[in-house]
Amino acid sequence: MTSEQRSTQHLEELGARHLWMHFTRMGAYSHGEPLPIIDRGEGCWLWDHAGKRYLDALSGLFVVNVGHGRQELADIGAQQGGRLSYFPLWSYAHPPAIELAARLAELAPGDLNRVFFTVSGSEAVESAWKLARQYFRLMGQPGRYKVISRQTAYHGTTMGALAITAVPAMRSPFEPLAPGGIKVPNTNTYRPWIEGIAAEDFGRITADQVAQAIEMEGPDTVAAVFVEPVQNAGGSIPPPPGYMERLREICDHYGVLLVSDEVICAYGRLGTMFGCDAVGVQPDMITSAKGLTSGYSPLGAVIVSDRLFEPFSQGPNAFAHGITFGGHPVSCAIALANLDIFEKEDLCGNVQRNAAGFEARLRGLQQDCPIVGDVRGLGYFWAIELVKDQDTKAEFDRSECEELIRGFLSPRLYEEGLICRADDRGDPVIQFAPPLVAGPDELDEIERILRTVLTEASARMLG
Numbered sequence: 001m002t003s004e005q006r007s008t009q010h011l012e013e014l015g016a017r018h019l020w021m022h023f024t025r026m027g028a029y030s031h032g033e034p035l036p037i038i039d040r041g042e043g044c045w046l047w048d049h050a051g052k053r054y055l056d057a058l059s060g061l062f063v064v065n066v067g068h069g070r071q072e073l074a075d076i077g078a079q080q081g082g083r084l085s086y087f088p089l090w091s092y093a094h095p096p097a098i099e100l101a102a103r104l105a106e107l108a109p110g111d112l113n114r115v116f117f118t119v120s121g122s123e124a125v126e127s128a129w130k131l132a133r134q135y136f137r138l139m140g141q142p143g144r145y146k147v148i149s150r151q152t153a154y155h156g157t158t159m160g161a162l163a164i165t166a167v168p169a170m171r172s173p174f175e176p177l178a179p180g181g182i183k184v185p186n187t188n189t190y191r192p193w194i195e196g197i198a199a200e201d202f203g204r205i206t207a208d209q210v211a212q213a214i215e216m217e218g219p220d221t222v223a224a225v226f227v228e229p230v231q232n233a234g235g236s237i238p239p240p241p242g243y244m245e246r247l248r249e250i251c252d253h254y255g256v257l258l259v260s261d262e263v264i265c266a267y268g269r270l271g272t273m274f275g276c277d278a279v280g281v282q283p284d285m286i287t288s289a290k291g292l293t294s295g296y297s298p299l300g301a302v303i304v305s306d307r308l309f310e311p312f313s314q315g316p317n318a319f320a321h322g323i324t325f326g327g328h329p330v331s332c333a334i335a336l337a338n339l340d341i342f343e344k345e346d347l348c349g350n351v352q353r354n355a356a357g358f359e360a361r362l363r364g365l366q367q368d369c370p371i372v373g374d375v376r377g378l379g380y381f382w383a384i385e386l387v388k389d390q391d392t393k394a395e396f397d398r399s400e401c402e403e404l405i406r407g408f409l410s411p412r413l414y415e416e417g418l419i420c421r422a423d424d425r426g427d428p429v430i431q432f433a434p435p436l437v438a439g440p441d442e443l444d445e446i447e448r449i450l451r452t453v454l455t456e457a458s459a460r461m462l463g
Contacts, residue, residue, distance in 0.1 A: 008049045011037055036414065041068025044435050044442045047420065057432045057446050062232075062264040062381075063295035067339045067435040073296040073334050073341075074317055080333035089117065089327040091134040096332035103339060104303055109272050110282045114309040116319070117327030118300035121263030121289035122156030125226070128287050128302050129160050130321050132223040132257050138311040146180040148213050148256075152426045153186065155226055155261055158311040165228050167233050167425050182217060184209040187351070188237050190374040190385060191393070191427065203240035211250045224257040224284075225250075229265045229275030235383035235429030236376055244281035257284040257308070267291030268342060268436045270379035271351040278378060284308060294338050296430040299331035335411035347436040351379050354439060358382060361447040362432075366390075369454040380436060383429045388462065396461070397448065401428050404461055 012035040020026065029035050037049040044067060046054045057390065059065060066073070080096060087094050088090065101115035116131070129147055136144035147164050149155060155164040162171060163181035171177060185193040187206055189283045194205060214222050218252025231237040251258040260283035267288070272278045274286060285308065289300035312319050325331075342348065362382055364370040373387030386404065388394040396404060401424045409422040409430065421431040430450075434442060 004419060008037070011035075011049060037088070043067045043069065044438050052417070054417045054419050055434075055442060055445050055449070057418055057434045057442075059291075059433050059435050060295055061290070062269065062433045063201075063290040065268055065291040065436045066294040066338060066345075067437040068185055068346065070294070070296070070341065072101055072295070073337055074336040076203055077297055077334050078332050080330045084209045084329045086325075086328060086330075088322075088324060090322055094329050094332075096329045096336065097327040098330040100327075103336060103372065104453065106303060107339075108303045109274060109277060109285060111306045112283075112286060112289075112303045113306050114304040116291070116304060118302065118323050119298045119325045119328075120156075120300050121287065122158045122161045123323055123326070124263065124287035124289055124300040124302050125156045125161040125164060125261060125268070126158045127321060127323075128226075128285050129164065129224065129257050131285070131302065131304065131308065131319060132259070134319060134321075135257075135308050135311065136223055137319060141220065143218075143220050146217055146222045147224050147226055148182045148210055148222060149185055149226045151183050151185040151232040152188075153226075153228065153231055155228075155265075155426070169425065173310070180223075182213050182222075184213050186231055186234060186237060187239050187243055188234060188426075189240055190376065200241045203243035204246050206240070207243050207246035207250060211254070212249060213252050214250070214256060219254045219256075222254065222256050224259050226259045227260050228261045229270060229279045229281075230378050230381055232264050233423075233430075234426035235423070236378075236381050236431055237374060238378050244276075244279045248281050253282075259283060259287060261287045263287060263289045264381065265431070267383050267420075268348045268351055268379075269433065271348055272379075273348060275343075287345055290399055292338070293331055293335045294341075296338065297328070297331040297334045298325070299328065299335055300326075350439070354443065355379050357440065358432075358443050361443055362450075365447065365450055365454060368451070369458050371454055371458040377432075380438070381433050383431045383442050384427045386457070388431070395427055400461065404428055408457060408460060411432040412453050412456065416449045416453055418446065420446075 015035045016029045037047050040047050044056055046056050089097055104115050105113040116127055118127055133145050149164045149166055151166050155161050160178050163178040166183045185206055192202055206274045210225055260276040262275045270278035276283050284305050286303040293299045362375045362384055366375050370390055371386050372384050373390055373393055374385040377383055403443055404443045405422045405424050423429055
């Protein structure tokens with residue numbers, strides 16, 4: 001055994017013994033199975049500790065929008081760390097936070113001109129809910145505390161955000177949750193909650209479910225509606241025609257805040273700087289994180305309209321909320337440099353130029369692989385749903401999903417050198433969100449590997 005092999009084995013042993021990974025069945029590594037260790041990255045590519053190369057078709061976790069290995073971002077972080085490594089935004093400010101807040105206000109749509117920094121996406125969602133509740137208290141409407149979100153939607157894992165999340169497997173171990181989370185149907189047109197209507201009617205009727213929920217709960221009890229421009233959980237579910245416009249009308253009619261949860265969809269993922277621009281809606285708040293720094297340092301942000309900020313700007317009022325590392329100076333400096341890369345390299349334009357080709361490659365798989373039932377998404381955020389039968393949309397049962405996702409697809413895709421997400425929080429899907437620097441060559445490689453693995457999966461699961 002070489003020294004490099006001994007080093008890899010040592011790391012695997014240490015990891016299996018001490019590291020508690022997120023959303024991971026740790027029992028899988030309790031009997032000596034090799035622990036995957038990613039060692040370095042460059043552009044759209046990653047290398048593990050043994051030197052094997054992988055195409056990162058998930059941007060880490062919808063995060064590394066400008067690609068891996070950008071030395072200029074690491075250098076900016078080091079420079080800022082040497083100048084001011086840390087100071088809180090509690091009654092003080094520092095230049096990177098001020099400059100980044102101004103930059104985001106300039107980029108955000110409408111009157112979203114105030115920025116509250118967090119560390120993560122879950123904290124951004126948590127902060128937005130707390131802000132909505134305190135806002136209505138200051139406005140003399142203390143009964144407004146409830147939040148409406150869509151079924152199967154994921155909005156984070158902190159206890160407040162988890163109450164907005166609608167993935168049962170993530171909620172049930174921690175119940176009872178914070179009160180006030182109300183769920184309405186999502187916009188999956190492949191498996192619609194109501195059958196036999198045109199797409200534009202489906203969008204309007206599905207949005208009207210929000211109005212019905214507000215009426216049922218009592219309009220004076222509902223504070224906000226949280227919605228992703230393209231819903232992540234369930235597999236990159238875009239809104240049908242008219243849905244977002246109708247949602248805005250409903251929120252305006254009932255005086256309810258509309259929050260665009262863009263932890264994934266902001267910063268170029270859909271081909272626009274903010275996801276709400278891609279789907280044509282003006283929200284009252286945007287929650288964001290991930291691509292804000294492309295993962296080179298943790299940072300999240302809630303971008304808030306002037307109207308919501310106004311009561312907090314008067315007299316002794318203050319938002320009774322804060323996060324120690326929110327708006328960290330190193331993270332803010334990196335975010336500014338990250339946004340510079342977006343502009344210099346026209347990354348939103350790159351997504352727009354290649355998105356149709358990305359979709360066409362995936363739809364080609366739908367034609368050739370009988371296990372592929374649906375292809376859906378927008379920009380560089382796509383999913384394919386897997387089925388027993390394309391014509392009937394017959395679903396796999398739970399044991400079959402387990403065999404398909406964990407028993408075959410996840411290890412086989414990794415073996416072939418493709419990192420993506422095989423997921424069954426709804427029906428089984430494979431999701432793709434490559435770095436925004438990806439071009440035709442990387443998209444071809446995604447298609448090539450998928451074609452190989454899905455052909456095998458079709459034979460394995462369908463006979």
